[in-house]
Amino acid sequence: MVAPGLRLGAERLFEMPAVLERLSRSNSTSQAFAEVLRLPKQQLRKLLYPLQEVERFLAPDRRQDLHLRIFDPSPEDIARADKVFTATKGNRIDYVSSAVRIDHAPDLFRPEVVCFIGRSNVGKSSLIKALFSLAPEVEVRVSKKPGHTKKMNFFKVGKHFTVVDMPGYGYRAPEDFVDMVETYLKERRNLKRTFLLVDSVVGIQKTDNIAIEMCEEFALPYVIVLTKIDKSSKGHLLKQVLQIQKFVNTKTQGCFPQLFPVSAVTFSGIHLLRCFIASVTGNLD
Numbered sequence: 001m002v003a004p005g006l007r008l009g010a011e012r013l014f015e016m017p018a019v020l021e022r023l024s025r026s027n028s029t030s031q032a033f034a035e036v037l038r039l040p041k042q043q044l045r046k047l048l049y050p051l052q053e054v055e056r057f058l059a060p061d062r063r064q065d066l067h068l069r070i071f072d073p074s075p076e077d078i079a080r081a082d083k084v085f086t087a088t089k090g091n092r093i094d095y096v097s098s099a100v101r102i103d104h105a106p107d108l109f110r111p112e113v114v115c116f117i118g119r120s121n122v123g124k125s126s127l128i129k130a131l132f133s134l135a136p137e138v139e140v141r142v143s144k145k146p147g148h149t150k151k152m153n154f155f156k157v158g159k160h161f162t163v164v165d166m167p168g169y170g171y172r173a174p175e176d177f178v179d180m181v182e183t184y185l186k187e188r189r190n191l192k193r194t195f196l197l198v199d200s201v202v203g204i205q206k207t208d209n210i211a212i213e214m215c216e217e218f219a220l221p222y223v224i225v226l227t228k229i230d231k232s233s234k235g236h237l238l239k240q241v242l243q244i245q246k247f248v249n250t251k252t253q254g255c256f257p258q259l260f261p262v263s264a265v266t267f268s269g270i271h272l273l274r275c276f277i278a279s280v281t282g283n284l285d
């Protein structure tokens with residue numbers, strides 16, 4: 001499920017400051033990430049490994065409930081993944097096209113596709129924009145009104161993979177949403193991973209459950225990403241994380257056991273999510 005060699009990342013980062021120092025000076029680290037590595041330890045942990053930050057507030061006997069070290073990349077891997085997401089002449093990151101039906105989707109030669117689904121207003125456009133912050137020319141529209149994204153939007157990340165932004169479901173979703181999303185999820189052969197976004201403030205809602213059932217029914221490998229984690233108190237976030245984790249542990253088959261909390265405002269969890277995407281699409285092997 002995860003590329004070999006992606007082990008014991010965070011421990012190394014926090015227990016061996018020399019690793020940090022070496023990495024921040026390395027030529028293989030982008031300037032942006034080198035600056036990130038210079039943050040004070042606690043801020044750095046919060047930014048790179050938000051789930052570990054949550055874990056600190058959990059009683060020791062409850063900690064095994066959180067599967068937070070299944071994907072635990074080293075800082076070097078995180079730096080490599082950031083490079084995959086950095087637009088350069090040799091690594092063009094672009095919006096490709098939009099489609100309302102699968103037969104209108106671009107015939108992509110790149111084998112790996114990752115798609116993002118979630119309720120309208122869950123923070124999907126904001127998250128995709130944050131993931132593409134190292135490619136500032138990519139235009140991701142962030143809606144002011146719910147129900148803004150009505151088409152599937154395709155973005156290519158160099159020769160590495162394609163990101164598909166699916167229309168939001170729920171309130172004011174397009175009528176043909178079910179057809180469009182269901183058909184896509186069922187038929188797209190090169191779909192590597194589906195990222196299902198859940199608002200961490202309100203937790204799993206009815207429409208989220210429908211999407212989860214759909215992923216389970218089609219036996220898709222999917223991942224739950226918890227959005228807007230900057231909006232809650234630590235206590236509330238911890239409660240939501242535990243509830244959703246319990247749900248994943250007991251009620252799902254195809255869901256990756258580790259949750260990915262993120263904030264598009266503070267960027268917490270964004271580097272780790274980039275790294276996970278780079279890993280599942282085979283770009284860190």
Ligand code: GDP
Pocket residue numbers: 118119120121122123124125126127142143144146147148149168227228229230231262263264265266
């Ligand atoms: P979409 O409909 O799923 O694409 O959602 P948007 O990305 O347009 O976000 C919906 C609203 O939530 C907007 O007002 C965003 O500014 C806000 N939002 C999105 N992500 C975050 C986040 O991480 N933190 C906070 N505080 N607000 C967010």
